[in-house]
Amino acid sequence: MRNYIQNQLDIVEDSLTWISTSLDGEKQKQSYRKLVNFRRKLNRKKFAVESNPAVAIYGESQVGKSYLVNNLLSSPEKAFGIKDESGNHFNFLEEINPFGGGSESTSLVSRFSIKAKPINLKYPIQANLLSPADIILVLCDSYYNDIKADIGTVxxxxxxxxxxxxxxxxxxxxxxxxxxxxxxxxxxxxxxxxxxxxxxxxxxxxxxxxxxxxxxxxxxxxxxxxxxxxxxxNHNPIFTMLFRDLISEYDRMNFTPSVYLPIEAVLRKHGTLLDVERIKEIYSSTDKKIEVDYREDTPAIWMEGILEKNMIIKKSFLCALSSELIFPQDKSLLETKPFLRETDLLDFPGARGRLTLGEADIKNENVWELLLRGKVAYLFNKYSEAEKINVFMLCAKHDQPGARSIPEMLNSWIKKFIGDTPEKRERFIENSKISPLFIVGTFFNINLEYNNIHDSSQDLTSLNYRWQQRFEKTLSVQILNSETYGWFNNWTKTHQNFNNIYLLRDFNYSKNIFNDYQKLKRETTEIKPAGFPDFRERLKESFLNYPFVKKHFPDPNQSWDEAATVNKDGTDLIIKNLTIASENINEARKARIQVELQEILNALNTELFKYYHSNDKDEQLQKAKSKAGSIQLLLDTAFSADGIKNFGRLIKDFMINEGLVLELFKKKIDDIEHRDVVNLDIYSTYRMQVPVLPGDTKGTYFERLCAHYERNTEEEKNNFEQELALKNIDLDELLVGNINRIKNSAQQLSEELLEYWFVYIALHEKKYIQTILGGDNSSAFHDLIEMYQQLFEKIKLSKIIAERIRSHVDGVFKTEIPFEIIADISSEILNNAILSVGLEYFDSSQLSDLVQANEKSKLGLNFSQSDDSTHTSIEELFERVENWTDIIQQNPSEMKFMPHYQNYLTWYNKLKIGFVSVCDIPNYNVQANNELAKIIDKAKALNADQ
Known part of the structure; x- marks a missing residue:
């Protein structure tokens, strides 16, 4: 697949070169941008395929992530850790991981991999660095999410x-x-x-x-x-200073993407890079440190080509510049942790709520916290969008979360990686065998403990309350926001309810549940409450019978036994299913990426074919010219000699008068206001800001509106609901509305006008149209209408009209709409488009293409407004009018100097231009066309190799 992606990238680069040398103007600009976007998408896919598949462990700070990581990376013989070049083992939790204590402990992603290979055994830790673009976005993420911008500074x-x-x-x-x-x-x-x-x-x-x-x-x-x-x-000086300093330090390393560090750089006693304290030290003193042997700097090495570079780096800046630290793991772990064979393990920094600082409150002393918040949020978004997360493990406690960003972030990952509909998720999971999303309920020991105040054998309410609190109030509502994001209860077509949830308890905090772990490092017997000896049997029964558990656990009995019995903390079941996921997720990911690569290739082919001159296009062009010629013959026959006087009458048949448009618009506005085609300008805004999701209900959509507009308390939500009611916003109407319901009034009016015109000119009372173009079973009228339809679409006439009348219509009460003005504007634009055959609305690039194509391909198009630009005096004009009959009979060539004949010739010539223009005639030389053919052939060959 890597080679396939690279071949596509090569084709894109060849195409960009061709576009830069063979196109110009707006066409070059638009095509160039499209192909650059293809290149960006392909590079993301390439990066995703080249990266090791990874399991991401994510959640708020202090929710038990470290316990899970420790269990996933420990073996019976050896604690989770890392070795130095001498084989010395360092316990990760005891010697490397920073102290938590309820606050943010790290700003970095920790990657654990058996595939990691340091370039020098003395420098076993690899630090992958943020790119300059990443640094910009880290700062922007904080600026726009943690700061209330002063309106005067925007x-x-x-x-x-x-x-x-x-x-x-x-x-x-x-x-x-x-x-x-x-x-x-x-x-x-x-x-x-x-x-x-x-x-x-x-x-x-x-x-x-x-x-x-x-x-x-x-x-x-x-x-x-x-x-x-x-x-x-907005030129915030503190942010600009921080950006300057980060880039300056990065420049010293020549913007290398990664460096290698000695084990001392991550040891807690020297001031581990994992500790957020390092970021604080960018602009603060390092005098007061708790570490016994604090070291401000660290040596680092990296490769530039075949040369090994080295330098001493301040750990404060290195911490800020790093995205992840890679810790090599011993392959012996594969015996008990086989999932590591196919996947790395990523431990993300804890999610946190955002700040609300005013710009005036930003100081050197607190900018570290802004950097931290921006970085933590950005890192997840970056890894998600770069498809570096293949299995997502969300750790969720039993109590209320502090970070409100998790539901949206998780929903975004699901949409991008698994699929945004139940059908897409079903297809992905068919390949992965198990959902790549794992939800791990941590601190399950809390729910297993007996409470001598609330728990009674006479009243089992408190038992059910545990599950209501953990699963419904906390997990479903607060952590996942399932009312807003519908995936949790609309997962796949086969399994409506998401059902990949696990339970995890901590042996270290289960001393009130089972005996002897602190002494023997294994549990022996259950501790049974004296006043309620069958407490846990009844607790298990309540768990198994709880409705949420039945819906969202595939085997509730297994889930309980794996996490709530002696020496079972839930880890074994997680590892078992994680191994299944890791063995299949790469194939599922490749299958999805393959489909996306095909979509990119198809779009690339479509873009290239627009400019390729093929035999099919020659045939299309000849047909268009033939249709134009047939119509011109009919016109010449009809307007020969004295018949030219009827040309004005024919054109009048094509024109639409302001009065008809006025009536049409009034009727349409009545329809918009009173029938089931409702004007939802404000609805369009809501749908744009908060899109309606599959499976949305009125309630779920309202909750997401509240979240978007920061209506968080019940009082704020009630007030917001009243605001919507006062504005006559009907959420039911929005949710079930058809496409017309989310178009603004100007769009609907302009589209209605064009539809009306095509019907209007086909009416039998259009005498001159029917006589000249519709007689003798001729297809001329049909061909002309088809050309105008294609032409109006090409020049986006509906949009042009809508933009011109928008300010008079949208957001205006019916009684205040200036109907005469909008009817006049609209009819004038439409009539101009008819009379000019659209040329008046071509941009300079389109006109230039037609002129050049005409010259190179000898299309026979006439772009002059008349056949002779010689000045005619008023006296000569009147003389010709008086001698009209003689001119027709004796010197017909003189007719072209008559005004109405000049108008006829102008429209006559523009008709042919119109027919040709809708063919998208390519405009470049033969050599360039041959070069494009080679590129297209490469793309076809690549398509055949799929």
């Missing part, structure tokens, strides 16, 4: 455009080139902005920032980047 769109234009001009003649931050990176940043900051960064997204910067970024030096990207955080 830069205007025109201000951004002007500044970027000046930068572009300054760099016009610069020959410098760097590849550390490139065009694709800028477009990746733009995509991240669209997905995550669409509302908060509208000033940037509506500017030319990304479009322009992508073209000149390669010419800029790293020390200049702060002057460019500070616009993304």
């Amino acid at each position: 830069l205007g769109t025109e201000e951004v455009n002007s500044a970027i234009k000046n930068l572009k001009n300054e760099l016009r003649n610069i020959n410098y080139h760097q590849s550390f931050l490139n065009e694709d990176d800028i477009l990746d940043i733009q995509e991240y902005f669209k997905e995550h900051f669409s509302n908060k960064a509208s000033n940037i997204l509506t500017s030319n920032f990304f479009e322009e910067v992508s073209f000149f970024i390669a010419k800029t030096r790293p020390n200049e980047w702060k002057n460019i990207f500070s616009y993304l955080w």
